[in-house]
Amino acid sequence: MKKILALIMAMIMVLSLAACGGEKAPVEEAPVEEAPVEEAPVEEAPAEEEAAPADFKVGAIYINSKNDTAGYTFAHHNGIVTAMEELGMDVESQLVIVDEVPEDKEQVLAAIDTLVGEGANIIFGISFGYIDAMEEAAAEYTDVIFSHATGYKSNETNFNNYFGRAYQARYLAGVAAGLKSLEVGNNNVGYVAAHTTDYAETASGINGFALGVQAVNPDAKVYVKNLGTWADEVNEKAYAEELINSFGCGVVSQHCDSAQPQIAAQNAGVFGCGYNSDMTPDAPQAHLTAAIWNWNVYYGTAIQAAMSCGEASNFVATMGSPAYYGGLAENFVDVSPLSENCAANTDVAIEAVREIIVSGEWDVFSGVKLQIAADGTVTTVEAALVDNAGNEIVAAGGASVEDGVITGTMNYLVAGVEEV
Amino acid sequence: MGLHIVKRDNCPLWKKCCFYFVSVFAALLIGAIILLAIGVDPIAYYTRMFTMGTIGNRIAYKTFMNYLADFVPLFLTSVALSLAFKMRFWNIGGEGQFIIGSIATALVAIKLGGVLPSWLVLILMCLAAMIAAGVYGVIVAALKVRFGTNETLLTLMLNYVALYILIFLMETKQDWNFFLDPEVPRPVPVSFRDLVSFPGIPLGEKFELNICVVLAVLIGLIIYVYLRYTKQGYEINVVGDSAGTAHYAGMKVSRIVLRTVFLSACLIGLAAAFKVGTTGILSTAITDDVGWTGIIVAWLSQLNTAAILFVSALISLLHFGSTIAAATFSQVDSSFANMLQGLILFLVLAADFFIRFRVVRTRKGGSNNG
Incomplete structure (x- = not known):
């Protein structure tokens, strides 16, 4: 009898741990400080501060814990908190969050009900799989604003989506990687990708990075390993090691959640470009620069529009478009401060390219390519955009592909990229 | 001393x-x-938790509906698990059986929804889910009866087999994969709620009581009677107390084990049918951990069906209420x-x-x- 009881207790102990993925007591959560993530240059915002009514509530639905200290949810949470503070809002009383909501329509709808019940005026959903639930809720709760990251659905009134031109930031990181590849004399560049051509987001990221590398080092080859999932620390590391050891990569870039590829690069004595946050502290000897997001740029804009637009139904009109798609020009995406590992003149080259992109005269996926010399000078040359199967995407001298392609249908990898 | x-x-x-x-x-x-x-402030937190934030909430009726939607699968799964546990058959496979039941439900709904009358499709969804989950569970019972394999390990491992089948279906964007929305270039599960779903009983102005709540409680009642007052229920108890005694008393232990495990897994499949048949969409998080939480509920309830009703209501309250309280x-x-x-x-x-x-x-x- 006793034996059985013991067995059961052991069993239940194991199970309840397995079931909850290691229950964490929410002790000692450091107050959210925005240390490692980049902030927009502090603008003289307080002029509009009186526009922050004390009863305006911001709601958010997160895929991971709001107490995370790194990664995707952390970046968004940080962005919302920073934006609210800049607008003079009280985060403690004006921000309501349901976190750890999986991409399950019923659970997302329940989370929305909770936030609406708490009086949220605008609800941000940060994960792609929330899309249908948010669309449905926007039709049901017409007096609440819904804003969905990474999605493509919207309406004319109270439902928009937002995303950024991360490919522009990745192009800059690619320039840094390309210069490094020239410096170390190794044309093999690696890329650990969450997905490849399944998602336009990942495909455009790989392509932007690769074109940046090629602008500096036309002989460079970018080897891509496909994780098949957005976060998998074990394989993120293993794939980076494979790229370094089997494909001889001297620089490893990544589109995945953790800093494991950078750590793997450091362990192998090679270099890397991170993503989402400045990963120099994670791999101080390897990291060059990371493509990063300044989510607070969008959140500030959206919250301000929500507070000033009167009726929720005016939100999309106030934002000017049902799809917000900011880039380097809006400072929505950027690269983290260049580390000491970067090759000489990386800063000159990146600033020159940034200027060209911000001015609007050139964009990454067009029939014009940049050629960046080792001293950082940039020249333009007309050349077709070709995918790695040899198909011409944009003729030489042609205009940039449309935003809808970059966000929705880009399902090819450019020449010089090989999925391995 | x-x-x-x-x-x-x-x-x-x-x-x-x-x-x-x-x-x-x-x-x-x-x-x-x-x-x-x-x-x-713990008092403020617990107040919000136990009231599920319904005080001063303009859509409190939604909160109750969402709460019941959490409660039904947990209650049914816990009842189902308690059946197997009573026999000392450690069915850790609730998650897997729930997933297989969900896939079967979706399959029938997508293929037959809109083709046959709604009530018939709903019944077929339930039956398909029960049979699929039942078979998935009874495989382990058969192996145990025939070869003496360890059911804890096997049911546990089959959870992951089922989970990866589901993930494969949810992430494989191919023409044959009718579980995904054909209109969307990305892998997004297709919604079949407009084709067929369990009806609600309107109570009051806005509140709708899902028929599954009534059915689930009714099934709980039937299982209570089954365990207490039928010969088969008695057999389950005897096998649980001592398989040797049961054998000596002339009971066909293997048959009782197979039958009960099948019934247990069937009920979990039914829980899945209720859930998926209401939401009308699959996802990789479809179980919401009921297969795990159900074990805890069954055990906290000492495998007593009446107690399961209260304990699963309490655990759902705790879970749902705590999420709501944590929001603020x-x-x-x-x-x-x-x-x-x-x-x-x-x-x-x-x-x-x-x-x-x-x-x-x-x-x-x-x-x-x-």
Whole structure:
């Protein structure tokens, strides 16, 4: 009898741990400080501060814990908190969050009900799989604003989506990687990708990075390993090691959640470009620069529009478009401060390219390519955009592909990229 | 002088209830201390948790509907698991059986929804889910009966097999994959709620009682009667107490095991059908961990069907209420509910010890030296 009881207790102990993925007591959560993530240059915002009514509530639905200290949810949470503070809002009383909501329509709808019940005026959903639930809720709760990251659905009134031109930031990181590849004399560049051509987001990221590398080092080859999932620390590391050891990569870039590829690069004595946050502290000897997001740029804009637009139904009109798609020009995406590992003149080259992109005269996926010399000078040359199967995407001298392609249908990898 | 543990002969029901009440209370108290330590007012937090934030909520009716939607699958799964547990068949495979049931439900709904009359499709969805999950569960029982394999390990491992089948279906964007939305270039599950879904019973102006709530409670009642008053229910108890006795008494133990495990897995499949048939969409998080939480509920309830009704209602409340309360307290995330649940489980198990045994002082030398 006793034996059985013991067995059961052991069993239940194991199970309840397995079931909850290691229950964490929410002790000692450091107050959210925005240390490692980049902030927009502090603008003289307080002029509009009186526009922050004390009863305006911001709601958010997160895929991971709001107490995370790194990664995707952390970046968004940080962005919302920073934006609210800049607008003079009280985060403690004006921000309501349901976190750890999986991409399950019923659970997302329940989370929305909770936030609406708490009086949220605008609800941000940060994960792609929330899309249908948010669309449905926007039709049901017409007096609440819904804003969905990474999605493509919207309406004319109270439902928009937002995303950024991360490919522009990745192009800059690619320039840094390309210069490094020239410096170390190794044309093999690696890329650990969450997905490849399944998602336009990942495909455009790989392509932007690769074109940046090629602008500096036309002989460079970018080897891509496909994780098949957005976060998998074990394989993120293993794939980076494979790229370094089997494909001889001297620089490893990544589109995945953790800093494991950078750590793997450091362990192998090679270099890397991170993503989402400045990963120099994670791999101080390897990291060059990371493509990063300044989510607070969008959140500030959206919250301000929500507070000033009167009726929720005016939100999309106030934002000017049902799809917000900011880039380097809006400072929505950027690269983290260049580390000491970067090759000489990386800063000159990146600033020159940034200027060209911000001015609007050139964009990454067009029939014009940049050629960046080792001293950082940039020249333009007309050349077709070709995918790695040899198909011409944009003729030489042609205009940039449309935003809808970059966000929705880009399902090819450019020449010089090989999925391995 | 020393301490000695003595088995209790009989613990009256009121005393048992007191023990359990005290342990739940103690768990909440420990939770309160943790809340205080991170600077949250525990009374405010618990008030919001137990009222599920419905006070002053303009859509409180939604909260109740969402709560019941959480409760139904947990209740049915716990009842199902308790059937197997009574026989000492450790069915850890609730997750897997639930997933297989979900896939079967979706399959029938997508293929037959809109083709056949709605009521018929709903019945077929339930039947398909029950048979699919039942077979998935009974495989393990058959292996155990035939080869003496360990059912804990097998059901546990089959959970992952089922999960990866589901993930494969949810992430493989191919023409044959009708589980995904053909209109979207990305892998997004298709919604079939407009084709067929379980109806609600309108109560009052806005509140709709899903018919599955009524059906689930009804099924709970049937299982209660089945276990208490039928020959098969009696057989389950005897096999649980001692397979040898059952065998000696002329019972066909293998058949009883197979039948009961099939029934257990069937009910989990039905829980899946109720859930998927209501939401009308699959996802990789479709189980919401009911297969795991159900084990805890079944055990906290001492495998008593009536108690399962209350315990699953309480655990759902705890889970759902805690998520809602956490929304407004920035320091607390939704993991707090899991921690409370774990605390309650451990303390109730501890209370169980004191129900079965008592600690007495003993004098050296014993009592026979008079």
